[in-house]
Amino acid sequence: MTTRDLARRTAADLSALLAADSRAGHAWQQRMWQIVACLCADASDEEALRTARVRFEGLYAAGRDFGDFHLWRTDPQERAAVNERLAALTGRLRDLLHMPPxxxxxxxxxxxxxxxxxxxxxxxxxxxxxxxxxxxxxxxxxxxxxxxxxxxxxxxxxxxxxxxxxxxxxxxxxxxxxxxxxxxxxxxxxxxxxxxxxxxxxxxxxxxxxxxxxxxxxxxxxxxxxxxxxxxxxxxxxxxxxxxxxxxxxxxxxx
Known part of the structure; x- marks a missing residue:
């Protein structure tokens, strides 16, 4: 299994999480959707990873981290759990996109x-x-x-x-x-x-x-x-x- 395959699997898990958000539509979420689409596109491993990496890095603003990105859930416990999952997936995807082949x-x-x-x-x-x-x-x-x-x-x-x-x-x-x-x-x-x-x-x-x-x-x-x-x-x-x-x-x- 290639790095791109693992990144695609992580991106698919991330997209499922985003799709369940009741208040989807923030700019950072739209960029995440673009990354998912890029990783699932019919392109070579290096090309897809390179494009996804550029888009991924574009999510950062000065002094911003993924801790600033949140998904909404009405129940506080569910909200905490889903955002813990979000942090784990985004961190995993970041590592994969920057991992040497x-x-x-x-x-x-x-x-x-x-x-x-x-x-x-x-x-x-x-x-x-x-x-x-x-x-x-x-x-x-x-x-x-x-x-x-x-x-x-x-x-x-x-x-x-x-x-x-x-x-x-x-x-x-x-x-x-x-x-x-x-x-x-x-x-x-x-x-x-x-x-x-x-x-x-x-x-x-x-x-x-x-x-x-x-x-x-x-x-x-x-x-x-x-x-x-x-x-x-x-x-x-x-x-x-x-x-x-x-x-x-x-x-x-x-x-």
Whole structure:
């Protein structure tokens, strides 16, 4: 999923909020509608984002912030809730419109150190407490480094502003690894990487992709399910000679 796709989704949520306003018609709201229309137009990512960014910045006057923009509701609690939602969406859209684009490329040997660091931190985040202690003991920092170096040919990285923010490893029909640096989570990097993993599996001639995720990694499971992956049941995934109870997720791919 591209930055523009995420901006479009946020803009759509914002437009729904604006449409429900009983006193719509303020100039700033009309400009928001223009931004929504721009992001949904049939234009290239860069062109649409550039135009939307210019219009978005035009909403600012000297010393003005989005805290000055309010939606009206009769009930005070509802009014507070809807304006909290407005602040969250406008802030999110501002971040997306000014975020450097996500660029995918094949990994190089020079990336191995960065990939290993992301892999180690992400693996610990999702697996500590969810896998056997024997596997935790086997997964030393050096093993991540050596595995990253050995798997360069299977690795695709995502760069954000020239910095590697995440990576995938694909082998035949299995999406073996999907990891994003914590600093880049929520910015569409994971969506872009997973979509690329699916494309690579399909390009290799496989009708479906699969991956393993430990049951206790709820955040990862929610992410895969939102992307259309289906829990196909439990099985033991052998890692470092240790059987690890996992859930097998699958997704049928378009040819």
């Amino acid at each position: 996500v660029t995918l490329r094949r990994a190089r040997h020079a990336d191995a150190g960065r990939v290993a660091a992301i892999w180690l931190a992400g693996w610990r985040d999702g697996h500590l407490g969810n896998v056997p202690d024997e596997l935790v003991a086997a997964r030393t920092p050096e093993t991540f480094r050596s595995r990253a170096e050995a798997r360069v040919a299977d690795t695709t990285v995502a760069e954000v502003g020239g910095v590697v923010g995440g990576f995938i490893m694909v082998a035949r029909d299995e999406v073996e690894q999907v990891y994003v640096d914590a600093a880049f989570r929520g910015d569409g990097v994971a969506d872009s990487l997973l979509a690329e993993a699916e494309r690579l599996v399909a390009a290799d001639g496989h009708p479906a992709a699969w991956l393993a995720v430990v049951p206790g990694n709820a955040r990862a499971r929610r992410f895969y399910e939102r992307a259309g992956w289906v829990d196909d049941g439990g099985f033991d995934y052998v890692a470092a000679s240790v059987p690890v109870p996992c859930r097998r997720y699958v997704k049928q791919l378009k040819p």
